[in-house]
Amino acid sequence: MSDKWSAAATKKKLKENPEMLACDALMDQTIFAGCGNIIKNEVLFRTRIHPLSAIGSLPAKLLKSLVDETHNYAFDFLEWKKKYELKKHWLIYTKKTCPRDHTPVIKEYLGTAKRRTFYCTTCQVLYNG
Numbered sequence: 001m002s003d004k005w006s007a008a009a010t011k012k013k014l015k016e017n018p019e020m021l022a023c024d025a026l027m028d029q030t031i032f033a034g035c036g037n038i039i040k041n042e043v044l045f046r047t048r049i050h051p052l053s054a055i056g057s058l059p060a061k062l063l064k065s066l067v068d069e070t071h072n073y074a075f076d077f078l079e080w081k082k083k084y085e086l087k088k089h090w091l092i093y094t095k096k097t098c099p100r101d102h103t104p105v106i107k108e109y110l111g112t113a114k115r116r117t118f119y120c121t122t123c124q125v126l127y128n129g
């Protein structure tokens with residue numbers, strides 16, 4: 001998430017990969033440089049996107065939110081990290097129940113990299129086709 005980051009360029013790359021899963025797109029360093037596994041989980045939760053959603057199935061407004069939220073979260077993440085308070089801000093990562101609706105959180109190893117993914121099946125919507 002350097003100064004060279006551009007929302008337009010990020011959206012363009014996402015649109016070129018409509019079949020890519022949301023959980024993979026966020027870990028793709030050619031699309032979201034600097035985004036890590038914690039940010040992936042937190043941003044998908046904040047935008048209420050199911051990790052197995054296909055990028056091409058996301059409504060335009062939501063795709064924009066995904067790009068903007070990832071950028072914002074990456075900046076906040078660095079600030080929190082400096083203050084040693086990363087964990088305090090986790091809403092879904094390593095959690096057992098969803099803070100919104102108290103649904104048990106699902107923990108699975110998803111995506112091509114099989115990275116640890118936490119999500120809620122009640123408030124995170126699966127967009128697919």
Ligand SMILES: [Zn+2]
Nearest residue numbers: 098101120123
């Ligand atoms: Zn939930």
